[in-house]
Amino acid sequence: MFKRSKFFLVTILLLLTSGFLLVGFFYWQNFKDQQDEKYDTALEYDQTKALENIALSVSSTLNVNDPKNLSPQIYQVRFGILMYHHIDDKNKRLSVRPENLDAQIKYLLDSGYKFIKLSEAFKNFASSTSSTYPYNKTLVLTFDDGYRDFYINAYPILKKYKVPAGLYVINQDLGKRGNVTWEMIRQLHDEGLVEIGVHTINHLPLGKLKPDIAYYQMAKSKELLEQGLHDKIDTIVYPFGSFNENVKKQAQQIGFIGAASVYFGQRPSGQDLYSWRRTMITNSDLGPILLRKLYIAFELAK
Ligand SMILES: [Zn+2]
Structure with a gap:
């Protein structure tokens, strides 16, 4: 009798403990997702506002709001870098639906x-003289954070059009729920259409870190990816676009051939390869509106 009740007590205790652990785990996951969303949403807001301001400042001369002016002939972009995050149907601010990416x-x-690819652009700009612009009507597709929906939804579209792109992964998230696995990035890398790049170990804003920590975040990520993929990994995109002069210098010392930020980076040039601008593409950037956004970000904005 005594043994039996002790057995029940232990069982109930075990059940309760695992219940608490489970609830705690899901709560933590949810909290983490919310934190990520908050950061990225703030970033997107800044970028959208900056773009709107530029659109306003040029609208008097170009009348960008006139639908007649929404033509690919007017909005010619020499070179631009597009930034994506999720490719899914979730209607989040960072989501682009697969059919819209297509x-x-x-x-x-x-x-x-x-x-x-971004690496090709860095090499080409580096070897071109400052007076010549090495491209005309050339674009780079970048996908941040290494989400699994890239592999499931975006990769088939890239293959369909034979269009290259870059996937920038966070080491701590590889293989976790909703993220690509090592196996997936090995496959992507081996098939050659998608280049894998560094998005650091822990996805922290590099420009706000102590120099030795920023260095570790970039160098260790590069080292681990190179070990795992048996190849040179030479591009980085800064988490949240955050950088400073020291981060740029370190990225160069570590051996990256170039680095990309987000909207507040520099317009791509051979003068400064370590803080190139990218512009976020959203679900509603379709047709001429998409081209106008790229034109404003890469031709009009200083
Ligand atoms: Zn990111």
């Missing part, structure tokens, strides 16, 4: 644009 790529191809 439509965006198709529209740009139909308008005469070609796509190259």
Whole structure:
């Protein structure tokens, strides 16, 4: 009798403990997702506002709001870098629906644009003289954070159009729920259409870290990816676009051939390869509106 009740007590205690652990785990996961969302949303807000301000400041001369002016001939972009996060149907602020990504790529191809990898662009700009712009109607597709929906939804579209892109992964998240696995990035890397790049170990804003920690975040991530993929990994995109002069210098010392930020980076040039601007593409950037956004970000903005 005594043994039996002790057995029940232990069982109940075990059940209660695992219950608490489970609830705690899901609560923590949810909290983490919310934190990520908050950061990225704030970033997107800043970028959208900056773009709107530029659109306003040029609207008097260009009348960008006139639908007649929404033509691929007017909005010619020499070189630009597009930034994506989730490719899914979740209707979040950072989500682009797969069919819209398909439509965006198709529209740009139909308008005469070609796509190259970020590493190729860095090499080409580095070797071109400052007076010549090495590209015309050339774009780069970048996907941040290494979400699994890239592998499931975006990769088939890239393969369909034979369009290259870059996937920038966070080491701590590899293999976790909703993120790509090592196996997936090995496959992507081996098939050659997608280049894997560094998005650091822990996805912290590099410009706000102590120098030795910023260095570790970049160098260790590069080292681990190179070990795992048996190849040189030479591009980085800064988490949240955050950088400073020291981060740029370190990125160069570590051996990256270039680095990309987000909207507040520099317009791509051979003068400064370590803080190139990218612009966030949203679900509603379709057709000429997409091209106008790229034009404002890469031709009009200083
Ligand atoms: Zn990120």
